[in-house]
Amino acid sequence: MTEDRERLSRERVVEAALTVIDESGVTRCSMRAVASELGVEAMSLYHHVPGGKAEMMDGVVALVQTEFVSALDLTGDWRHDMAMFSRAYRATLSDHPNVVAMIAARPSVAYRSSTALVGPLFSAMEDAGFSRQDALRAVRVVSRWTIGFTMGEASAIENSAAIAEFDEPLLAEVFADIARGEDEVFEFGLEALLDGLEARLGA
Amino acid sequence: MTEDRERLSRERVVEAALTVIDESGVTRCSMRAVASELGVEAMSLYHHVPGGKAEMMDGVVALVQTEFVSALDLTGDWRHDMAMFSRAYRATLSDHPNVVAMIAARPSVAYRSSTALVGPLFSAMEDAGFSRQDALRAVRVVSRWTIGFTMGEASAIENSAAIAEFDEPLLAEVFADIARGEDEVFEFGLEALLDGLEARLGA
DNA sequence: ACCTGAACACCGTTCAAGT
DNA sequence: ACCTGAACACCGTTCAAGT
Numbered sequence: 198m199t200e201d202r203e204r205l206s207r208e209r210v211v212e213a214a215l216t217v218i219d220e221s222g223v224t225r226c227s228m229r230a231v232a233s234e235l236g237v238e239a240m241s242l243y244h245h246v247p248g249g250k251a252e253m254m255d256g257v258v259a260l261v262q263t264e265f266v267s268a269l270d271l272t273g274d275w276r277h278d279m280a281m282f283s284r285a286y287r288a289t290l291s292d293h294p295n296v297v298a299m300i301a302a303r304p305s306v307a308y309r310s311s312t313a314l315v316g317p318l319f320s321a322m323e324d325a326g327f328s329r330q331d332a333l334r335a336v337r338v339v340s341r342w343t344i345g346f347t348m349g350e351a352s353a354i355e356n357s358a359a360i361a362e363f364d365e366p367l368l369a370e371v372f373a374d375i376a377r378g379e380d381e382v383f384e385f386g387l388e389a390l391l392d393g394l395e396a397r398l399g400a
Numbered sequence: 401m402t403e404d405r406e407r408l409s410r411e412r413v414v415e416a417a418l419t420v421i422d423e424s425g426v427t428r429c430s431m432r433a434v435a436s437e438l439g440v441e442a443m444s445l446y447h448h449v450p451g452g453k454a455e456m457m458d459g460v461v462a463l464v465q466t467e468f469v470s471a472l473d474l475t476g477d478w479r480h481d482m483a484m485f486s487r488a489y490r491a492t493l494s495d496h497p498n499v500v501a502m503i504a505a506r507p508s509v510a511y512r513s514s515t516a517l518v519g520p521l522f523s524a525m526e527d528a529g530f531s532r533q534d535a536l537r538a539v540r541v542v543s544r545w546t547i548g549f550t551m552g553e554a555s556a557i558e559n560s561a562a563i564a565e566f567d568e569p570l571l572a573e574v575f576a577d578i579a580r581g582e583d584e585v586f587e588f589g590l591e592a593l594l595d596g597l598e599a600r601l602g603a
Numbered sequence: 604a605c606c607t608g609a610a611c612a613c614c615g616t617t618c619a620a621g622t
Numbered sequence: 623a624c625c626t627g628a629a630c631a632c633c634g635t636t637c638a639a640g641t
Contacts, residue, residue, distance in 0.1 A: 205605080228634060241606050243635080250634065298505055304552045308571055316570050331588070333577045338549075338589035345548015346541075349507045367519050368511055374536045385534075386541035389596030396595050397588075408624080431615060444625050446616080453615065 205237060207245045211256035218257060218295045228253075254299060255306050261296050262310035265289035269314060275321040276391055279335070282314060283343045283387055290344075294351035301344050326398050335394050342390055350379045408440060410448045414459035421460060421498045457502060458509050464499050465513035468492035472517060478524040479594055482538070485517060486546045486590055493547075497554035504547050529601050538597050545593055553582045
């Protein structure tokens with residue numbers, strides 16, 4: 198009881214929003230629901246998140262992004278670091294599947310929370326011989342590949358109930374492949390992409 | 401006036417929803433707004449879209465997907481067809497930027513509307529020497545890469561107002577690169593990915 | 604300074620009633 | 623068969639009022 202009476206803060210509001218999203222989905226994350234999670238009235242939130250719901254949701258994206266970036270342990274080897282970035286990103290997003298779509302829709306918020314990653318990754322790539330421009334492109338390509346992949350993954354798992362009901366044999370095969378698990382396909386795509394990027398080193 | 405009195409149908413409801421989404425965004429696409437677009441009351445829609453808003457939104461995804469798939473002109477050369485698929489997908493999604501996130505969140509609906517594409521593409525890849533499993537994986541990897549890329553693109557353009565306000569020099573550079581246009585980065589990523597996939601032909 | 608009650612203009616959806 | 627008015631249980635947000 199006394200814990201609920203703890204002082205409200207921007208941080209606590211955003212954390213409560215993430216909790217609601219993880220447990221009940223983005224749709225259910227209303228100002229009223231977040232307030233109730235904190236044992237408070239909806240209107241109280243606006244004192245700590247003046248921008249309203251939009252700012253609160255941006256805060257959730259930044260929180261998840263920061264969590265993941267600060268846990269990275271970069272080595273300076275571009276290919277290793279890029280793969281680790283992609284795998285760790287996917288792992289974090291798997292912990293918060295309902296946040297993936299929010300991140301995908303807010304690239305500027307996501308980039309803003311990723312300075313600690315982007316800098317060292319650029320350096321590693323330029324040290325390896327990539328041009329500045331190709332390093333920029335590569336980071337963007339791998340980020341989006343990872344988000345795109347994980348987003349499909351989050352939705353596919355959610356929709357697995359629909360998998361069985363295909364009479365079209367090819368689609369049934371596609372969905373059976375999805376049901377088998379995504380790890381192999383993720384590694385397949387990641388390696389293909391990194392191979393393709395590495396080939397650009399010669400040119 | 402008389403046009404507005406035209407008989408309602410599932411097709412007209414879904415088309416009206418797409419119009420509202422294209423013009424005003426997903427958020428504004430309420431049952432009431434779609435009904436108003438058709439000169440009708442919200443409750444009338446339920447007679448043609450019994451599943452309510454969810455079914456209507458699924459219908460919008462299927463409509464956009466079908467539009468794009470039926471316009472494809474496949475050649476049987478896997479690399480050419482895969483590139484064309486990705487480019488055409490991106491082009492269609494650029495015409496409906498507000499629909500991208502909806503598609504990304506409904507992979508099963510999207511696949512269901514893509515039979516005409518998936519079949520020939522598999523054949524072309526198997527003819528070229530890919531295993532069935534690698535063909536499956538490749539299609540999924542390229543689909544998701546394209547969706548992930550286009551989704552970031554749609555959001556980045558929307559958020560371009562935020563580009564200028566970076567004091568962090570690296571992020572400013574990233575956003576300047578984004579502002580320069582995405583075509584080059586798209587082609588860079590697509591070619592890298594296809595190169596990586598082609599390399600799997602040897603293994 | 605921080606929290607809140609009441610109110611406003613919206614939602615999706617149900618259901619009984621109209622034609 | 624098709625359309626609709628009224629109603630229900632929700633939204634985000636404002637604003638004046640409380641402490």
